[in-house]
Amino acid sequence: MPISSAASALPADIYELFPILKERENNKGTQLSGGQQQMLAIGRALLTNPQFLLMDEPSEGLAPVIIEQVGEIIGTLKGTGLSMLLVEQNFYLACAVADIVLVMNKGQIVWQGRPDELLANEEIQHKYLGV
Template sequence: MLKLDEVHTYYGNSHILQGLSFEVPQGKCVALLGRNGAGKTTTIHSIAGLTPPRKGTITYRGKPVSGLPSYKIARLGIGLVPQGRRIFPSLTIRENLTVPAKDSRQKDKGHKSWDLESVYALFPVLREREHNMGTQLSGGQQQMLAIGRALMTNPQFILMDEPSEGLAPVMIEQVGDIIKKLKETGLSILLVEQNFYLACDAADEVLVMNKGQIVWKGTPGELLANEDIQHQYLGV
């Protein structure tokens, strides 16, 4: 579904991604773990077109997307749940959801179509408070809104950047359940997380990142059993 091949991304003269390569299979959730500064969010931004790589290629469904503007990448079927949620503060919950909406009739066969009703079915609290401003929600509810907003673009692939950040334990568990439900609909997911146990519970494959490169990959079970990798690269 998504492939990065020798991707190099910079912020000014700072070389952040240093030959990053990995793949996300169709219908799977791949978790990207690493300490702060490892390059995880830069990876998300490189895929989404927010910080285009200087070298290397990013292909989505077999077509190169590196170098395309972010709006064209979004139109190809890549949704983004950004770090920090980034709710539009001047819009109601309903408006936050409908502004980015893409016609579900354009959806590829084999994937669930998302519209306002299906997002409300997944997140009933958003229906209950649809006329409130987005910033009047709790942190967990804002995260639901950020996920729902991404789903309204009717993606086939979704980028999730630290969806558990700042949430209470009970809400972190709910986010994990939501990720599993989305995977069941056929969505492919790249999950960037600091929460080790959430990532291992939700993902099919785990990638560990350090200094802009993948230093380990395997199943969640293999990572849970590998204390050396946990201590050396994740501080668990």
């Protein structure tokens, strides 16, 4: 992907990240699937050349195959050096893309660490994440 932390995204860059949006470029947002709408939201945010991207539940309501695609895109964006905060209930997606994980319960941070530490911590997984 040609998007770099020093350059702004162009529509062509967004279409390279999300080819399905190119196929649907004449559709209105309401005519897109949930996954396509999520891709559109990420793409629109990237057009503003953000220094920081906040994503709230990017996998919510999506089919597993689309969750995987969105996860790959988030990983690609991470590789560009873009700073991101991901609020995500999908435990595996969060651990796959995060550098640091914070687990919250009732508005309080109850655990923080690296994804590999969380993946190895069955007590926290069972107590707070229902894994």
